[in-house]
Amino acid sequence: MVRLRAFGVYAYHVADPKLFYQQVSGTRDIYTVDDVEAQLGPVIMGAMATAFGESGVPFLDLAANQMLMSNKVREALLPQFTQYGLALDSFQVSSVTLPDELQAALDRRISMDMTGDMQRFTQYQTAESLPLAARNEGGIAGTGAGLAAGLAMGQAMADSLRTAVQGNAGGAAAPAAQSAAAVPAAPAADDPTARLAKLKELLDKGLITQADFDAGKAAVLKALTGG
Numbered sequence: 001m002v003r004l005r006a007f008g009v010y011a012y013h014v015a016d017p018k019l020f021y022q023q024v025s026g027t028r029d030i031y032t033v034d035d036v037e038a039q040l041g042p043v044i045m046g047a048m049a050t051a052f053g054e055s056g057v058p059f060l061d062l063a064a065n066q067m068l069m070s071n072k073v074r075e076a077l078l079p080q081f082t083q084y085g086l087a088l089d090s091f092q093v094s095s096v097t098l099p100d101e102l103q104a105a106l107d108r109r110i111s112m113d114m115t116g117d118m119q120r121f122t123q124y125q126t127a128e129s130l131p132l133a134a135r136n137e138g139g140i141a142g143t144g145a146g147l148a149a150g151l152a153m154g155q156a157m158a159d160s161l162r163t164a165v166q167g168n169a170g171g172a173a174a175p176a177a178q179s180a181a182a183v184p185a186a187p188a189a190d191d192p193t194a195r196l197a198k199l200k201e202l203l204d205k206g207l208i209t210q211a212d213f214d215a216g217k218a219a220v221l222k223a224l225t226g227g
Contacts, residue, residue, distance in 0.1 A: 006048060008070070008093040012086050020085030039084075047076040048093075064215060066093050095214050192220050 014020050024039065025031035051072040057065050074091035081088040196217060203213040 006052075006093055006096045008091070008095075010044070010091040011089040012081060013089060014085060015082075015087035016085035018085070019083075023084050040081075043080050044073075044077065047080070048073050051076055052096075064218060066096065066211070069093050069096075095210055097214070192224055195220050 024036065051069060055065075055069060055072065057069070070091055070093045073093065074088060077088055077091060199208070199213050199216045199220075202208045203210065208216075
């Protein structure tokens with residue numbers, strides 16, 4: 001079982017005033033919209049939990065199936081609204097996300113899967129530490145962290161270079177192999193990290209909506225996990 005957070009909007013109106021009075025407002029002289037929302041909240045949450053649980057749609061695919069889920073929840077809510085004398089005009093799920101702690105765990109797992117093995121994971125951690133050291137470059141601890149990270153990365157690059165040189169059979173070809181190894185490879189066009197960073201940049205600039213970002217992120221994560 002995975003906890004989810006869903007955001008969206010819905011609209012309704014009083015279709016049967018007499019039934020609404022009998023089932024909801026009762027003998028109260030004033031019954032506000034907030035009072036109605038407080039009574040409808042548990043009903044909506046229950047319908048959503050049931051619809052999401054019975055759908056069989058994996059979390060990573062929810063962003064691509066938001067319209068389907070919205071319709072399923074709306075169908076489940078229609079009879080419940082009717083019994084209160086209300087008519088549900090529309091119901092739209094705009095985004096479905098994980099709680100912060102679960103999202104952090106998922107991001108961590110994806111990062112580890114991307115590294116493949118412990119050596120690559122160490123290189124990943126080293127690269128991650130460099131921006132942190134740069135932000136604290138004024139202190140001794142920051143300087144030490146930067147030096148340590150730089151040495152670790154330098155060692156990793158040296159090991160890779162040594163492997164490339166030793167694997168070359170011809171002595172004359174060794175300088176060429178060394179030069180080729182020293183040139184950093186251009187990032188792949190389908191690099192998941194670059195794609196996620198680009199999506200975040202577009203979202204921050206207001207060029208795409210939150211729903212577009214969630215859908216794009218879900219597609220990248222699905223490709224990584226093979227879902």
